[in-house]
Amino acid sequence: MLLFFILGLFVHFVFFGSIFDIYFTSPLVHGMTPQFTPLPPPAKRLVLFVADGLRADTLYELDENGNSRAPFIRNIIMHEGSWGLSHTRVPTESRPGHVALIAGFYEDVSAVAKGWKENPVEFDSLINESKYTWSWGSPDILTMFAKGAYGDHVFTYTYDADSEDFGAHDVTKLDTWVFDKVKEFFHAARNNQSLFSKLNEEKIVFFLHLLGIDTNGHAHRPSSREYKDNIKLVDAGMKEMVSILEHFYGNDGKTAFIFTSDHGMTDWGSHGAGHPSETLTPFVTWGAGIKYPQKVSAQKFDDAFLKEWRLESWKRQDIHQADIAPLMASLIGVPFPLNSVGILPVDYLNNTDLFKAESMFTNAIQILEQFKVKMTQKKEVTLPFLFIPFKLLPESKQLNIVRKARSYIKQRKYDEAVSLCKELIHLALKGLSYYHTYDRFFLAINVVLGFLGWTSYAFLLIIKSHFNLTRGVNKEVKKPSHLLSCSCIAIGVFVAFFLLLQDCPWTYYIYCLLPVPIWYAVLREFQVIQDFVTLLLTVPPSYFVGYLLVFILGIEILVLSFFYRYMLTAGLLAFAGWPFITQLWTRAKSISLSWIFFSLLLAAFPLMPVVGRKPDIFLVMGAGLLVLLLSLCVLTSLIKRKDSFINEELLLHLFQMLSVVLSMCVTYSTHSSLRKKQGLPLLNQIISWLILAFSLVLPLLSPTSLFERLFSILLSLMSTYILLSTGYEALFPLVLSCLMFVWIQVEQETLQQRGISCKQKVTSVRFTCSTDITQFRQLYLDDVRRAFFLVFFLVTAFFGTGNIASVNSFDLASVYCFLTVFSPFMMGALMMWKILIPFVLVMCAFEAVQLTTQLSSKSLFLMVLVISDIMALHFFFLVKDYGSWLDIGTSISHYVIVMSMTIVLVFLNGLAHLLTTKKLRLCGKPKSHLI
Template sequence: MEHIVWTAGCPESVVLCLCQLAAAMDIPVFILAGLLVHCVFLVSIFDIYFSSPLVHGMTPQQTPLPPPAKRLVLFVADGLRADSLYELDSDGAPRAPYLRGILENNGSWGVSHTRVPTESRPGHVALIAGFYEDVSAVAKGWKENPVEFDSVFNESKYTWSWGSPDILPMFAKGATGDHVYTFCYAPESEDFGAEDAAKLDTWVFDHVKSFFNSSRSNQTLFSALNEEKVVLFLHLLGIDTNGHAHRPNSREYKENIKQVDEGVKEIASLIDNFYGNDGKTAFILTSDHGMTDWGSHGAGHPTETLTPLIVWGAGVNYPQKVTSQFFEDNFLKEWKLENLKRLDVNQADIAPLMASLIGVPFPLNSVGTLPLEYLNSSALFKAESMFTNAVQILEQFKVKMSQKKETTLSFLFTTFKPLSASEQINFLKEIRLYIQQKKYDEAVSLCKTLIDLALEGLSYYHTYDRLFLGLSIAMGFVGWTTYVVLVIIKAHTNLTKAVPTNKKKSTVLFYGFAAAGMIIAFFLLIQTCPWTYYIYCLLPVPVWYAVVKEIPVIEDLARNILSLHIGQSIGFLLVCTLGVEILVFSFFYRSALTVGLLVFAGWPVITQLWLQAKTKAMIWTLLCVLLAIFPLMPVVGREPNIPLVIAAGLLTLLISFFSLASLCKSENKYRDNEDLKVYFYQMFSVALSTYVVSSTHNSLKIKQGLPVMNQIISWMTLVSSPVLLLLSPTFLFERLFSILLSLMSTYLLLSTGYEALFPLALFGLMFVWINMEQEALQHYGLSLKPKLAVFNFTCAVDITQFRQLHLDDIRRSFFFVFFIVTAFFGTGNIASINSFDPASVYCFLTVFSPFMMGGLLLLKVAIPFVLVSCAFEAVQVTTQLSSKSLFLIVLVISDIMALHFFFLVKDYGSWLDIGTSISHYVLVMSLTIFMMVMNGLAQLLTTQRLGLPRRTKHHST
């Protein structure tokens, strides 16, 4: 993008400005095209990998035998880890004595294995509806259902539920009719800064007691409660809230578990007494997800994916004694439960278990397998229940196959051979024959085989178009990257000469690609494909048309490259490849950034800049080494260290004083001393932020909540910081320094530990980078090297002095991409978004609000990006290089990384492996789009200035 700046206050002609504007008229079109293409590439991954697995139109399946229980009580202790419940206290006593007694004497127990994301909504959907919700549903709505789904609650006669307003309504709104009732506390009750979050659980227990007491005087309610197929759901959020606020190893978290144990005991006793101990009530206690030691969840650490499951009451097996059993996690000895059989399940298996216990149809979209070992019933009942389970999943398979067959040309359709129509009939006949012959074990075994095949078939048809779509996106990717490379070579280098356009060939080419596009569109139309498929499949057509149009340029380039030194070319390609590989590797191992920064530290020595500017080179090396420490620090899993945040604030103020003193002594005749007042306001804002962080966390520590004044100051700082920034002078060092102060005042409020020091180290390196690039300019023999001390961002750079690209400019662009990746991974990784410490936003709010908290976290992640982008903007204008050419190189590097991750996306292995590979692709694509936005934002922050009326100075005569 050509660097256009208005000429107010600069000795440049209006004509020059208009020439610059005209030269850049093609830029908005290119930027819009780039944004559109990358948005398509990004969104495509959701159609390919994140499309909803749900299908509709199945027939409900129900076990034909009478169920063992008339009612079910489901306790979900939100955020409860398996080890936190099962392990003994330091004195050897059980943490939850009632539940410990249940699993030792009355019921069955095990571990429920969850999938990522380990969040409340997906966990509850898996528990109650029996399927693993499309991950994007979390982004589409926390409380609302992006798609309708069936659940155990919907299939019940009546369901009463108590708990969080974030969870209960989605199951009530998805139910047909009016038989799912919810009782929720106020949303503001979910306060991480509250004195005791266990009151959320106390609220639930108290309201359940009140509910049963009131039913004795309400005949309608009393009759409803005595019906069959009744579900009571108690959602207990206190443990999760205390875990976020105080960590799972805290006294508050452990005490909350004891309170839940006591509450479960009281409710179980109350219900048994209410129904006259009829032995027809089944109880289940589990959790939607666990929690890491540092109080977060969302990723795939075992502490997040291993949750407790205790089942007792009607139709449930008693404890089974064993002499030995083996599990990879080796928890049994630690829990002192090695002699009681542990029955592990997948989280989705709990829904068919609940349906089987009370005799309701299995949820239509359930993919869970009934865990028979939990049932204490006849072999016939188990076989019939398993058969129902198999038919219910097979129904989904048949609907999915039918849908795919309808939208695919018959000669292109490939069936899932292990479950052809004849194979389905054979399976069903054989299972039914085994049941009639009372060969129940054989029937169950065959049912499990049928379930496995049906699930495999569901996956087969769900991913049927994946290869086709993936190839289309890959072709678009390669075409776009090739086109950008050609634009760079043609417009910004001397490697090719202008080639006259052959109009006849161009016309033939245009009609050829237009015909190809029409054929693709017709092919998609007769298959009634979704409209998004048209975008993915047609996008490569115009992209490759633009590439093929430049064949004369490609031929000319090939001739020139062959004339170059082969060894140099190969060496250059190897270095570029190694650099991109280090960037890709850093997404898996942050320590790769440390290696890269240590290599960067030796850059001045390799390029002889060490001899030109020893002092700057030494500072560069020291700051590279300093920044290299951050990727080695823990991402999460640390206790808040507020003294480090305070130290970062004080260090910022100390640097500010020295910088301000230096500015006051400078001899820049264009500078207005009144402008320096802005820095005093910004320094005051930094000091205030430092105090607010300290004060807020002290207040929360003594359980007095978030002070209202601190909250007001935090939000005012967030709003006022960018305004103060735009009031500062636009001289290079002054504006960059102002950007640091404004961003630091907000960043401090969002910090809880060492990460508060990260922007300071990063900015220091960026500051030296600008100076080092200035020193490197002499290699190009430029006639005018701008003086950084008096350089003003708002003064136009003469476009006639913009030079052509050199190999060194690829290194500059690589530095920028590397620093952008470092800005993201320096103190975090993908888990810092998916699974973060709520303490980061406590200066702004403590009441649970996922989108507000997520927005503040994204702001925290973006702040280092802004620092790097503004530094890169300074490098572009001071090295007299068109920002369009430099940014195009950045685009190519980031697109090569994105293509790399596109091919690394998995649809096999563990759910965590699949999720991580997709997350990396989405992340790098987001970075590409984000860098486009950052480029524009950096120009705004560096060149624009808000004008305020100034006092006129009166001179005495």
């Protein structure tokens, strides 16, 4: 079993890792020739203002008095420049947003492993191509562009990372710091000849990163006065900056200005997913080379924004976020960023038709260069007779389009040239996607073969362990086994040689060779398969088909629940009706009523909005009071049982109740302090971390009897969960735990109905430290239901109060009791623990179920493994590489979650075993007679 465990862990890590090789590899290539427009640019310098976390609607809309909260920007829209919406992509985070803005490509997900801070793959950017760049703002953003820049031409000025405090009294200082430093910079430049000379060069960039709006949005929500006042401050600051720049350069008319945002923000103050409030950001540009406002009588847009913002008379031009990079490069005449996939928005340019056509031609050649390099790289590592080129853009067509476009420019057919260049760009982008996903089908086939083989092997292992179909392998079976071994070795050698010829990465060897030994192990059990089929033939067809259909229906409900949370409600409603179709209702009415009540209560949670939409601290307090009330009832019950309750246990129970009270006080106090802009009190922070630290230790001091230990675990974890809650989700673990305890009683009662005697009542069962339970009985079909219940409850633990988007864009307010200074890894770790707490409660209940039902945990775990792997295979087929980026990201996340659940289940099982069976002694006292 230990060998199976190690192999199983390895296999699932391989399946889990395969998704990154298939879908998450970096799209970037290197070795292209820089491309720039061979005409004088309209601007000598560019000023880029990025208001981090600014929503388009909050900027453009008028306030309750009918006035703009950004009068300077509105004046630009009406009198000086052009405007529109910039459409971002998922994930709507600061790092990928700035990479799209400045480098022109949408960063791959591998960057999340480094917290969006480091450069997982080096890339070119506008800043790298500039003559000089000066930037001011957050160290998280500015340093990543300075890191990849060659030479000594990028100068960054950053504040300390501790300044990004969501609980600070006034976070607008993050913006005023930038404005003050820029003023000091230009004032000092007048007395510094070297700096003055650099500032008067061409092709220079000024980058002002303004983080205050984002920080205020996280701390106070985008609808707050603080968020909106911060917009006014930024608007006034920009007006002053523009004035300083124009005065410094003597109003030479050679400065281009761009104002935008990296991402928006949800109503509850988070970002990361694909809601329009996160993906729609403002884009306003003016100055050298930019068109003046264009009055129009009507505009064709599906949304109602123009009328709401009262901007229907000024032409709106929407762009994709990556299109901003080629626009900026064209304005100051630097080479387009090498990895840019943005399409130059020529309608923004106020220049000659020749300049527009030449710029568009440069854009097309720059993207075509990437296509050529990508095709060459793939061709070099593929056998000639297997290589399938991208049929829509063969080399002859490339040359034809390029020659034709150049001919149109010479003939002054500029519109035709621009149109042809756009066609070439779209084809090249399709070709880039084609070669980037070239090996996807080949890898997917091998992973699916491995999946099917491993699931089959786990199923056969269950059959061998419990059905005693074969007492051993006879001699007749051994002979073909030798032939089978030789065949598998030959297949493995052939596959390895094939991969070697194509110079494939080492991970390809694992994906392609892993199915060989797995299927070898399956085919060795041919006799078991044959005997099992024979056994099935003796089962009444209606009984077998009925059970199979119910099992398939259950799996499909689990799969659908990942897309539609209300499917969990449907499943829990079915659970509530389950006692009526069994003998449970007639034998144990009180247990059945408890099961029905808590199933219906839990069924309400998936119907509620995801966590974060409507924070309500009073619901958190209510959850704490319910826990205390339940604790008092349990305490009274235990005190009555004087023979089984000693002083040490009484003190422990009281201490855990005190911990819950402290959690409630700290949560309320922190919420109140932050609302008053007084920051996170140090005492609250210390208490929160102490409660978290002791939450996993205190249960180990409680008795190992089933009820006392499980309730001790609930109390400890609830004290931490309250600290991490902002609303109704604080009630979720309590209701889930109540249902879990009833489940334990239900399973023991169900087992007795089968005529199997249970030696102890649930209240007197004790957890044992043994790694496994002796196999008291054979496996029944009812045990498949138990395994399904576990998987269903695990999925409910995850989706009961949230979904993929809410996890990706979690509410930072959840961790404010622990820290308010921005720290992505620490905040992410706390949120992961919040997500895992319901999982731990379910796994501890599962530990009790396998104890009370007298079945080996190995058997139940194997069944859970089969169910979760079937679900994972579903999601593997449902992964999308088309449609919206939210659809793509969500489909991949589903697969990753199910695979993570299978892997994490092993560790959670170990954690649950530790929490339920281990007993610590204080001060060397002897163990209680209960242990």
